Amino acid sequence: MRKIKVLIANRPRLMRELVMATISDQSDIEVVGVLEDEATIPRMVEQSQPDVLIIASDRPEDRPHLCDILLERYPHLRILALAPQQDTTVFYWASLDIRSNRIENSEESILNALRGRKLVASTVSETESSSRAN
Secondary structure (H helix, E strand, C coil), rough: CCEEEEECCCCHHHHHHHHHHHHCCCCCEEEEEECHHHHHHHHHHHHHHCCEEEEEECCCCCCCCCHHHHHHHHCCEEEEEHHHHHHHEEEHHHHCCCCCCCCCHHHHHHHHHHHHCCCCCHHHHHHHHHHHHH
């Protein structure tokens, strides 16, 4: 069985120790690093490729910007943000967001879609209608 790799980056030291005490004796969890300096988190996530990152959060009502950066780059990563002062923990993860956009069935629209330009068929139709009216 593959172990869950966890990187711990909590401050203060007491919180790191409590987290370690909670997970260290779990046979299916492997701690791949413990960080004191939050500035090293991105580099250590890249190096250790953890499944879960445990961080401190001063404001649990606001998602830490670090979560957005890391989850965009490492969509498999899960992040636990512990806010002991508020007795709160927030779990962050990325999910695949599939979107669609109806485009005009024309060579130009197809090429624009391939190039990443988004054209909505109704918008194109409205634009063509207004230019024909003028």
